[in-house]
Amino acid sequence: MKIGIVAIQGDYEAHAKALDRLVVEHSYVRLPDDLADVSGVILPGGESTTHLKVMREEGLFAALKEFAVNGGAFFGTCAGAILLARDVHGPAQESLGLLDVSILRNGYGRQLASEVHSGPSKLSNQPLEMVFIRAPIIESVGKAVEILAEDGGHPVLVQQGRILASTFHPELTSDTAVHSHFLKLAGNGSRLG
16 A cells, blocks of 8 residues: 655655655655545645645646545645645635535644644544644534544544544654554545555
């Protein structure tokens, strides 16, 4: 199995290090051809509008939608969750629309606002460490979306089929539970590399 990490901007290198700890092959995705032999794609944090602009310019936006149609798995963190959402507002923005959630882009404050929380999840009996950096807020989820963790009364880790999204940054912790869960989703599909 090989995981692609969208490497336009943001914390893509931290995701690579998390996959290294799990001894999983990975590659950086910048162009549509980079999706050819991957089982899943990580959409990292960063600035979602910058991601969108470059994705459109490079043809990656349409390629990612096609990857989803063909059964590819996705994991979006923070800005990546915004890119996956069905509905984005605060302010409104285009997205891939693959995950049935409504998300508020600037939910927890300005760029420098960050907090580290710990709480229960459906992934493990151990508390999950959650690093929030100007995190979006998932305001509502569709019927097919499972909430895997909450914080402050809001879903912060959700799954719909082979799509996983977190409003926090699991790649900035030593806990590999979230990435391990994503690898199970990516490994259960038809796009094994």
